[in-house]
Amino acid sequence: MRNWFLLAFLAICTLSYGQDIKKSWYGTLDIQGTKLRIVFNVGGEGDQYVTTMDSPDQGARGIATDTTIYTGDSIFIRSNQLRMDYAGDVSAAGNRITGTFTQNGFSFPLDLSDTEIQAPVDELRIQDPREFPYYAEEVLIPNYKDSVALAGTLTMPYTADVKHTVILITGSGPQDRNEEITTINHRPFLVLSDYLTRNGIAVLRYDDRGVAGSSGNYGAATIDDFARDTEAVIDFVKARADIGSSKIGLIGHSEGGMVAPMLADQVDFLVLLGAPGTSTGQLLLSQSSLISKATGVEDTIIEANDLMMRDAYTFMMENPEIPDSTLYSELQKVFINGLNYYPQSARNAIGDSIVFARQQAATLVSPWFRHFINFVPYEYLSKVTKPLLALNGTLDLQVPYNENLRAIELGLQASGNEDFELVALEGLNHLFQTAITGAPSEYKKLNETFNEEAMKTILDWIVAR
Structure with missing residues (x-):
């Protein structure tokens, strides 16, 4: 789910009087130990400045800003959409800006320079795949309804007869195909897709609209837009000669688990991971x-x-x-x-x-x-008659397991569904890591990416269908 304390998007523009301000400015926000690189690209004509912002660690680029005021040696920037202000002092040399970033009542120091900040070289986590003993294909999937192109990766076992294909649907916030949380070097969908493909299941995972290789505007999208994107991916899979006749399922994590039931009539089975069932x-x-x-x-x-x-x-x-x-x-x-x-x-x-x-x-x-x-999961769950598996960790603090699994059960009972299984996995958090407290602040401290027993539960259930 979205964490409103952490910043999903940031924007800023910068000015300097008598200095070469029209260039890219680089800085790093430190939010309770989580570091987020940002880039402000300043352009414009004369003394009228236009700035866009990139957030490389979140895959967001070209975010527009609204207001920039320059008063000689300081700047004030505002983004109306993001409800964000930035105030900073420009150095005499014109190569640094010292300032404060404020959004939603929280303020953070933010210093900028004209020297590019390189991405840290991430070490592979313990579960990150190092070898890929299966076929992988980069794909571009058109969503004609919304004029969006979705970039993704299709992985398939080296076998002529693929019986099951799954489409992975990310949780809330701008996510790439690996559902990567760059700030903590965490790629759960990469690990899950590797595990399933090694065990005979074809997997298609894709970047959210407006993220990484996909076109579109993530910031203006709602869950209905994400459902149309997933629908386009389903159509893409069905049209392929190699996997179109296989049993097709959706695996949705968090908000993705809200999207999946919206499209249940178009697939053969659903797997919900940490999915909301309550209002x-x-x-x-x-x-x-x-x-x-x-x-x-x-x-x-x-x-x-x-x-x-x-x-x-x-x-x-x-x-x-x-x-x-x-x-x-x-x-x-x-x-x-x-x-x-x-x-x-x-x-x-x-x-x-x-x-x-x-x-x-x-x-x-x-x-x-x-x-x-205003989204009500019950409205869709109560219409699902296809086989469904729902998993939650007992230390999931973002989607509490007991009340949400019960709500999912009530919806499926109302539909008359006779083929569903609800599983509470002891000691796992919202990201399906073996946890101590389940708090989001703990995610980055855990070496595990995706609990293997949880992945085996998913695999065994799918293969039995």
């Missing part, structure tokens, strides 16, 4: 509470946050059609009133209530989130 509002509240507890947040703050966010989500669900500007204004009122749930010490620490309300409201008005908060 998305309840999911986010449970996620926030569990992660906060795991990181030591006081109970009074957790309770206050739960009440305030419940009010915000309820308002959004009750008013799904109002314009963004109206929603933004009304949510500010919800957040100002919501401060009354907090103890005085917390309100003092928050400071200006108006600034706080604006920052909180800004995080909820994107097209993706407006659609996400």
Whole structure:
């Protein structure tokens, strides 16, 4: 699921008076130990500057910004879409900018220079494949409905008779075909696809629209757009002479596990990994509470946050059609009133209530989130009659296993589905690593990429179909 504290996208523009500001500027954000490279490409005509931003570690490029103000030796930059400000001082030599990046109430030092920062050379993780004893093909898949081209990799065993083909659907946030989290050197879909292909199953994994090799605009997309992308991939597989007649299944992780049931009638089976079954509002509240507890947040703050966010989500669900500007204004009122749930010490620490309300409201008005908060998994699960396997780790704090597996079960029972299996895997987190606490902050500390017993469970279930 998306972690709103970590930045899915960043944008900035830069100016300097009397200096050669029209060039690429490089910097690294450090967010609680997670490092994220960013590049700001400054151009324009005369004293009118235009800047785009790249986030190489997230596969995002060409992100536009809106406002740049230059006052002699300092700059101020704003992105309306991302609700982000940057303020910095330009050095006399014109080769450095020292500044602060602020988004959604969180501020981070961000210094820029005109020297390119190279990507760190990642060591292979223990489970990363080193040899590939199977056929691999780079593919480009057209989504004609949305004029998007999806880049991916198809891997197939060296056998003339492939009985099963699976399509991997990534979780939320901009993801490449490996579902790579670059900041922690983690590639779960690479490991899963390698395991399945070595064991006789063809696998197609692809980059999200607007990410890596795929075209399109990720930032403007909703789950309906992602479903159309997956539908195009299904059509691509069915049209191939080598695997089109095999049994075709979808394996969706996290939000990908919400997409898969939307397309159940077009495939032969589904595998849901850490997939939501409850309402998305309840999911986010449970996620926030569990992660906060795991990181030591006081109970009074957790309770206050739960009440305030419940009010915000309820308002959004009750008013799904109002314009963004109206929603933004009304949510500010919800957040100002919501401060009354907090103890005085917390309100003092928050400071200006108006600034706080604006920052909180800004995080909820994107097209993706407006659609996400009104998405009801039951509406699709209750229509699924194809074979389905759902796996969750018992230490999954992002999609808590007990309530979500139960909700998935209720949906499948309503459909009359008689071929489904729900499995809670002891001690695994949302990424299917063997965990200690399950907290997202722990992901990067674990050597395991994808628990092998979990992969074997998936393999055995598919082969039996």
